[in-house]
Every structure is written in structure tokens, then in C-alpha cells.
Amino acid sequence: MRCPLAYYYTQTTIPTQQKRKSKKMEELLSKQREECKELQSKITNLRKQLKEGNKKQKRALQQKISQMEADLSQKHATERQKLDKGDEETNETQQEDLLNTLLQQMEDTKITTAEKSSVQSSLNTKENTPQQPKKSRNRQKERLERRKAEMKKMSEQAELESEKMADLKNEEKKKFSKILEEAGLVAVDIPADGNCLFASISHQLNYHHNVKLNSQALRNKSADYVLKHCEQFEGFLLDEESGEVLPVSDYCNEIRNNSKWGSDIEIQALANSLEVPVHVYNTEGPVLKFNPSTVKFEKPLCIAYYQHLFGLGAHYNSLLYRDN
16 A cells, blocks of 8 residues: 555655756756856957957957856856756755655554554565565765765866876977977076066066066056057957956056066057067967067067966066077
């Protein structure tokens, strides 16, 4: 004889939990769709501000857009995964608590004479049949095992990422060795402290033109130039975290007052301000040449741009000709 409470639990409680989970997922997906629309609107505004013919700024903007899309996609995947895991553990706990409540209710319920007879008959049958002791389910142990499996999977993924990064580093190192060998250049190591672009240009200015300007002085010069010629750079001054366009004054304050990494914008600003060409060697294409509107020093400043070789990410080194 099937227990009416057990039947009710099977037919009513579980579907209700599934509906609740489905509703939560629908709400999450609706929120994520709105975030995707907001991102597309932000991207559209950024592209509208792009000036035609400026390939360097267009390439920088496209890289930023790709990163923004990847970040949002990862955020959404993490949210959906957390919802699935949270519902699974919550449902298990709720089911366990409900079963305990149902068992207690069954003990407190008065059984009718007919039910007593049916139960007694069932007990007599069970007494004559040898039964194996039922193994109790250890839900806490199961949760620990699941978490252990998840940690193992995350560790394996981290190892794969580490191996991939090691391959990228080795590949970039080999490519740069060939590029510098053919150009007759050698790299001069610059500390990776957030000031590497400005320190590399400072080293080049001092070595080739006897101009002594430290990293902070070069930060100030680039910020002054951008602020004075803001019409050239508006729409491309992006916040590193949010990807939103910053007001020119806010962007320049960040360049002056903290270790914000330098970019193509600062290179072009310094080339124009110092009236000296800047050549940037890289492994992704030809040498990037930032030419000033007027030239005071003809000998270009040569620096190397790395994407993978250094642990903190992008990095610049100073380059000298081997004959010197």
C-alpha cells in the first residue's frame, strides 16, 4: 500500500521546486539579455565616436570591444553555473527536511483498523523474509565529494591555462629573437612596474639624444598634450575596468597620478610633444611607426612591445642597436 503522503510529495513538491528553479533561471536570463543590450548600445556609441581613417585607434577600440564582450560572456556563464549549483544543494536540503517532517507526521497519525491489518500483514511477510540492512545516505559526504571533484576540475583547467601561457611565452620569445636579430637590435630590460612604457622612452631619450626626463615627467608631458589637443583623442580615452569613455580631464588625471599603463595614445602624444619618431617592434605585424607632426630629433626611439612574455601582461622594453 503506497503511503498517501509519499505520493503527495512525489506529485506536488518536486514539480513545484522545478517550477521555482525554472522561474529563477528565466529571471536571470532576462537580466542577462538586458545587460547584452546595454553592452551593444555602449559599443555602438563607441563606434560612432570613431574617426574615419585612424586605423590605430580603430584597432585599439576593436580589441577593447572584444575584451568587453568576453568579460560579459564569462560573467553570465558564472552566474548560470552558480544558480544551478545553488538550486541543487538547496533542493537536496529541502527534500531531506521535508522527508523528516513527513516521517514524523506518519508516526503521529492514528492508523485505522484496516490500515493496521494491512501493515501487520506486511510486517509478518517481512519477518519471514531475511532483509539486508539498508545503508543510510550521507548527504554531507556526497556534497564534499562533489566539491572535491569541482576543485580537481578547476585545478586541471588552471594547469591547461598555465601550459597554454607557457607556449605563448616561448613562441613570442622565439619570434622576438628573430625580429631583433634581423634588425640588429638588443633588448634592454625595463622593470615591469606599470611605468615600463615611460621608462623605456626615458631610456631612449637619454641614450640617443641626451634628454633627461624621468617617467613622471613623461606622464605629465603626455597628459598635457592630450588635454591641449583633446579633439584628436575624444572617444578613445577608455576606462580600463568598465570600458566606458572617460572625460578628457579624468583620463589625464589618471595618467599623471597613478601607474595607469601607457598605450598608443601616450606614445603618439609623446612623439608629437617631444618631436621625435617612436618605433614600436612587436610579434603581431610590422613595426608601428609613430611620426610627429614636426621633427626635432631625427633618430627614432625604438622600443619593444610584449604581450605574453612577462607575468603582469603587456610590457615594453628599450631597444639598442647592437653596434652601439
